[in-house]
Amino acid sequence: VLRHGLHYMASSDRMRRWAIRNPVARRLSLRFVAGETLDDALQVVRRTNDEGMRASFDELGENVTSREEAEEAAAAYCQALTGIAEHSLDANVSCKATHLGLDLGLDTGTACLRKVVGQAKELNNFLRIDMEGSKYTQVTIELTKQMFAEYPGAVGTVIQSYLYRSGEDIDELNKLGVRVRLVKGAYLEPTSVAYQQKAEVDGNYRKLADKLLADGTFPAFATHDERLLDYIKSRAQMLGRKPEEFEFQMLYGVRRDLHRKLHDEGYGMRIYIPYGTHWYPYLMRRMAERPANLLFIVGNLAREARG
Numbered sequence: 097v098l099r100h101g102l103h104y105m106a107s108s109d110r111m112r113r114w115a116i117r118n119p120v121a122r123r124l125s126l127r128f129v130a131g132e133t134l135d136d137a138l139q140v141v142r143r144t145n146d147e148g149m150r151a152s153f154d155e156l157g158e159n160v161t162s163r164e165e166a167e168e169a170a171a172a173y174c175q176a177l178t179g180i181a182e183h184s185l186d187a188n189v190s191c192k193a194t195h196l197g198l199d200l201g202l203d204t205g206t207a208c209l210r211k212v213v214g215q216a217k218e219l220n221n222f223l224r225i226d227m228e229g230s231k232y233t234q235v236t237i238e239l240t241k242q243m244f245a246e247y248p249g250a251v252g253t254v255i256q257s258y259l260y261r262s263g264e265d266i267d268e269l270n271k272l273g274v275r276v277r278l279v280k281g282a283y284l285e286p287t288s289v290a291y292q293q294k295a296e297v298d299g300n301y302r303k304l305a306d307k308l309l310a311d312g313t314f315p316a317f318a319t320h321d322e323r324l325l326d327y328i329k330s331r332a333q334m335l336g337r338k339p340e341e342f343e344f345q346m347l348y349g350v351r352r353d354l355h356r357k358l359h360d361e362g363y364g365m366r367i368y369i370p371y372g373t374h375w376y377p378y379l380m381r382r383m384a385e386r387p388a389n390l391l392f393i394v395g396n397l398a399r400e401a402r403g
């Protein structure tokens with residue numbers, strides 16, 4: 097019930113307006129978000145690199161409703177790519193297709209995406225198109241394939257293990273050589289398209305990880321689930337995949353102990369670093385994944401209100 101409530105709150109405009117004006121909520125968002133500006137993110141990425149880990153910049157935003165917002169988002173991602181090159185950072189960029197105008201039509205989404213992927217290619221870097229709710233799965237995969245055909249190697253996407261369809265999607269992307277990040281999935285999905293039980297989602301994650309370890313191009317395993325991490329490490333060893341042939345990815349502010357542990361064990365570790373003013377839905381999804389985070393936030397809000 098709580099998870100459903102948090103997903104509902106993630107899409108509530110009233111709650112969003114309240115949260116972004118509330119100084120305490122803004123400060124608490126910093127547990128999961130690097131800050132509101134590119135400079136904030138550049139500093140966090142520098143620190144991450146200094147600790148021996150890679151990063152992915154994510155300028156927060158989704159479901160924009162005007163062409164100007166989509167173009168601003170494309171410009172912001174291009175700026176992030178330029179910042180990475182200028183500061184010689186070990187980082188790439190992640191974005192959402194609806195942040196680049198996909199809801200306004202395929203033409204707008206494709207045009208904005210093309211600018212960013214083109215810039216990534218020119219700077220010898222890489223753009224990961226995050227995966228959103230299931231109504232965007234097919235179009236996101238189509239867009240990725242189109243961009244990959246235009247700019248080979250400069251773009252990849254994300255596959256969610258809670259979706260029934262994901263095995264076929266991975267087979268197709270593996271054949272093309274498109275890089276895949278495997279996640280469990282962060283949206284509320286109906287039984288018609290997605291597994292609902294943790295055991296099923298985790299079981300499918302293992303199956304999909306096997307496919308990626310066998311045939312994938314530099315796959316990324318994005319999870320904080322220690323049982324899955326152990327599974328991937330042992331399967332990689334069995335299949336003769338060396339640590340430099342894949343990487344692990346985790347979220348900024350989540351299980352920092354594991355970031356360091358995997359890095360110390362010699363695995364590639366990339367930290368997903370979100371920044372920007374549109375942090376509200378991102379933060380609510382992190383709450384839905386682990387409602388204990390909500391207790392932390394509510395406890396802090398109550399303490400601040402008393403003090």
Ligand SMILES: Cc1cc2nc3c(=O)[nH]c(=O)nc-3n(C[C@H](O)[C@H](O)[C@H](O)COP(=O)(O)OP(=O)(O)OC[C@H]3O[C@@H](n4cnc5c(N)ncnc54)[C@H](O)[C@@H]3O)c2cc1C
Nearest residue numbers: 226227279280281282318319320321345346347368382385
């Ligand atoms: C790098 C990265 C990129 C992602 N990109 C996408 C994407 O494009 N599309 C998408 O749908 N989803 C994405 N996700 C989110 C993903 O789908 C899951 O919702 C999220 O990773 C939580 O699942 P888990 O695999 O960590 O396992 P879980 O079983 O949810 O968690 C395992 C353990 O990790 C810790 N943990 C997990 N989440 C949190 C949290 N929020 N706060 C504190 N501790 C936590 C807890 O200790 C928990 O017991 C991404 C995740 C990562 C790490």
